[in-house]
Amino acid sequence: MKIFQNLILSSIIIISLLMQTAVSADPGTLSLKQKQMLKATSPLFKAIYQNQSGQEMIKLNGVSPDNGRTWKPVKPGPDFDKDLPYGYRRSHYGLWRDPVNGNIVSLFNCMDTPDKDPKAHEPRWQWHWYYLRYRVSTDGGRSYLYDKPIVQKGKEYSPEYPVDGVHISQNCFFLGDLGCDPIRTREGTILVPMQMPPLADDGQSLHNPGGGWYWLQTRILIGRWTESNDIEWESSEPIEGDGQRTVRGLYEPTLAQMPDGNLICIMRGSNGGKSDPSNKLPSRKWISISRDGGHKWSKPEPWTYSDGELFFSPSSMSELITHSNGRTYWIGNISEKNCQANHPRWPLVIGEVDPKTYGIIRDNLVVIDTKQPDEEDVNLSHWHSIEDRQTGHIVITTSRASKGYKSRTPVIYTIGVEGARPQE
Known part of the structure; x- marks a missing residue:
């Protein structure tokens, strides 16, 4: 009798394990692990890993030895900005670490406009004066x-x-929201996705064929390291x-960069404005593809x-993320x-980007957050993401902003990635 009972128990365990295997998620499958509301912005916001391996992290004015748990200023x-005249703006975009040579690049949206308020939010003169500066560190961001x-x-x-196409004081070029991070291609180039308001045919006024509040085109800056740890720059054709x-x-x-070597660029468009007051144009994200390393792009x-x-x-904004598992994920808003x-x-x-069609795989799409029944509105944008080396999960730091961005509640999301492995 006891042997029979043991056989039954063993059978139940085996069936249970088989059922668990049958319903287990495929590698790369996404899930929302945690949503944590915070009293202040997470110190992980705009943080990157300092070195090619290990748990040390760095951001503009802080370092962490323990995967972001504790920080010190x-x-x-050197302090490159200490003697800047009034009106000169150095808006830090963020840090990026080259995954091969370990150099850290610090990028800045800049304006040199004497007597202009350097703290003015999106002033009209930005369309004529913004340009990009960069700093390079070879010691993990301790010095530049x-x-x-x-x-x-x-x-x-x-x-x-x-x-090409930019004449400072007439038009400009700059980085957009936090999804515009550089990438390093498998060919060894650094690609920085930027945006610019093109000049009209008269060479003086700004081109605006859409009739919106402004008109921007995308270009990709293509950089190559020199022996002296400088970067030589080229520019792509416009998108x-x-x-x-x-x-x-x-x-x-x-x-x-997709597994086949092609590059994809996802961009923000818009409807509305004076030329489309009833918002009849479909609201889309847009894709362009490069098959030559970022120089030329498809329609x-x-x-x-x-x-x-x-x-x-x-x-x-939206953001493409290349995970250590080799898959490409996209974060953004879908309505x-x-x-x-x-x-x-x-x-x-x-969601995950299909490596063959370059579209979003519908079956692996996860809602991170949305408007709650008691909320008039919510804005879920302007985030920073990073792959956690200890877990392989994707960590997103941002704020839940109220209607009109009148108030913000900091939040951090943890996205589980099935089968992800910790990185040493």
Whole structure:
């Protein structure tokens, strides 16, 4: 009798294990592990890992020895900004570590505008004066070798004419929201996705075929390391929107290199404005593809699910993430119905990009957060993400902003990635 009972118990255990195996998630499957409301912005916001391995982290003014649990202030030297005249702006975009040589690049949106308020939020003069500066560290961000404007290589280029199509004081170039992080390609180049308001044919006024509040096009800066740890820069051909399909152009680009070596660029478009007051244009994210390392790009088209079906998305930032498991994930807003320019910026979702079609895999799409029944509105945007080396999960730090961004509640999300392995 006891042997029979043991056989039954063993059978139950085996069946249970088989059932668990049958329903277990596939590698790379996403899930929301945790949503934690905070009293203050997470110290992980804009933090990166300091070295090629280990748990040390760094951000602009702080370092952590223990994967972001504790922090102490740090002030990298030299202080390049201490003698800047009034009106000169150095807005830190963020840090990026080259995954091969370990150098850290610090990027800044800058304006040299004497007598202009350096703290003015999105002033009208920005369209004529923004440009990019970069600093390079070879010691994990403790010190920087230099502070330079990004200027395309070639005798014809200068700080006043830094890249093709840009003449500072007439138009500009700058980084958009936090999804515009650089990437390193498998060919060894650094790609920095930037945006710029192009000049009209008269060479003086700004081109605006969409009739929106402004018009921006995307270009990709292509960098190559020199032996002296400087970067030589080139610029891609522009990725230009169709003014009949997006009223503000294509901007806030985010990049990823796919397994086949091709590059994809996902961009924000917009409907609304004076030329589309009833928001009749479909609200889309847009995709362009490069097959030559980022120099030339395909005609941009609305981005779709992997089965080819279109989806709605507001005019908002998004971000492509290349995970250590080799998969590419996308964070952004997807809406059930056509949006009205920037709204609604909920729900916030994360999904996997199909390596063959470059569309979003619908079956691996997870809602991170959305508007709650007691909320008039919520804005889920302006985040920073990082892959946690201890778990392989994706950590997203941001704020839940109320209608009109009148108040913000900091929050941190942890996205589980099935089968992810800790990195040593």
